[in-house]
Amino acid sequence: MDVSGKTILITGSTDGVGRYVARQLAARGAKVLIHGRDAARAKALTDDIQRDRHAAPTFYQADLSSLAGARQLASAVTRDHKRLDVFISNAGIGSQNGGAGRQTSADGHELRFAVNYLSGFLLAHLLLPLIKEAAPSRIVNVASLGQHPIDFDDVMITKGYNGSRAYAQSKLAQIMFTIDLAEELKGSGVTVNSLHPATYMNTTMVRAGGITPISTVEQGGEAILHRVAGDDVAGKSGLFFNGMNEARANPQAYDAAARKRLRMLSLELTGLSA
Numbered sequence: 173m174d175v176s177g178k179t180i181l182i183t184g185s186t187d188g189v190g191r192y193v194a195r196q197l198a199a200r201g202a203k204v205l206i207h208g209r210d211a212a213r214a215k216a217l218t219d220d221i222q223r224d225r226h227a228a229p230t231f232y233q234a235d236l237s238s239l240a241g242a243r244q245l246a247s248a249v250t251r252d253h254k255r256l257d258v259f260i261s262n263a264g265i266g267s268q269n270g271g272a273g274r275q276t277s278a279d280g281h282e283l284r285f286a287v288n289y290l291s292g293f294l295l296a297h298l299l300l301p302l303i304k305e306a307a308p309s310r311i312v313n314v315a316s317l318g319q320h321p322i323d324f325d326d327v328m329i330t331k332g333y334n335g336s337r338a339y340a341q342s343k344l345a346q347i348m349f350t351i352d353l354a355e356e357l358k359g360s361g362v363t364v365n366s367l368h369p370a371t372y373m374n375t376t377m378v379r380a381g382g383i384t385p386i387s388t389v390e391q392g393g394e395a396i397l398h399r400v401a402g403d404d405v406a407g408k409s410g411l412f413f414n415g416m417n418e419a420r421a422n423p424q425a426y427d428a429a430a431r432k433r434l435r436m437l438s439l440e441l442t443g444l445s446a
């Protein structure tokens with residue numbers, strides 16, 4: 173797919189792999205909508221893109237640790253655009269951002285579940301009219317190989333919390349949502365896939381976890397760009413990729429009953445079922 177002139181929103185693009193992808197998309201002539209919490213980091217990215225003589229991206233500031241923040245982002249994008257060719261749900265926090273202890277979102281949900289999964293779930297639903305308008309269009313959920321089954325008796329991990337489990341649960345939730353949404357969108361011309369970009373890229377979340385990076389943002393970024401623009405991906409939907417290759421996710425992803433429980437819970441928590 174030629175991304176030139178296409179409108180592409182990438183959440184969490186003020187840093188890390190999202191920042192790399194935003195720059196690459198701008199270089200290929202896309203209308204890039206960047207997002208993050210920090211206006212100064214967004215300005216630094218905009219300056220870099222303009223220094224390379226590419227069109228300035230539009231910055232949307234929103235904190236996805238509250239559902240109101242996700243709603244505000246969706247409203248702003250909907251106000252400014254009639255169509256969205258690609259939505260890359262990439263914003264996230266790692267296992268240790270903000271410390272090793274359990275944290276909660278503004279809505280009282282376990283923080284990794286809220287930022288990494290629930291906000292992307294809500295955004296995808298609220299942006300669907302715009303994404304459908306641009307069909308054939310794509311949704312790309314940036315997940316991970318780090319996956320932990322969801323304990324439906326304690327989704328918010330109130331007992332035996334650890335950051336790695338919280339992160340991995342949120343990433344599996346994204347993959348489960350991808351499979352469900354692909355089913356729902358069959359025949360609409362919108363595809364949705366998830367991927368693990370690369371292992372331990374040199375980014376803020378990896379460094380915050382005290383982990384020595386073993387891959388680059390370029391490696392992970394190219395895998396994301398392939399989901400966005402690769403011709404061999406057109407028409408493929410509901411799949412999980414490890415880098416460039418299709419892969420199997422944790423078995424819970426293929427459990428239709430578990431996915432239904434997650435979907436019902438997510439609709440309720442986001443207020444979408446009302």
Ligand SMILES: NC(=O)c1ccc[n+]([C@@H]2O[C@H](COP(=O)([O-])OP(=O)(O)OC[C@H]3O[C@@H](n4cnc5c(N)ncnc54)[C@H](OP(=O)(O)O)[C@@H]3O)[C@@H](O)[C@H]2O)c1
Pocket residue numbers: 183184185186187188189190207208209210213234235236237261262263264265287314315316317368369370371372373374375376377378
């Ligand atoms: N790094 C890896 O090795 C790796 C491996 C597998 C999957 N991934 C996935 O790749 C994605 C990007 O990760 P990364 O390594 O590039 O991370 P990163 O460098 O830490 O960047 C994270 C991005 O998400 C944004 N973000 C964080 N919390 C937010 C919040 N509450 N509201 C809005 N935006 C928020 C950050 O914005 P600010 O600038 O405002 O902080 C930043 O732009 C994540 O989904 C991650 O799970 C990464």
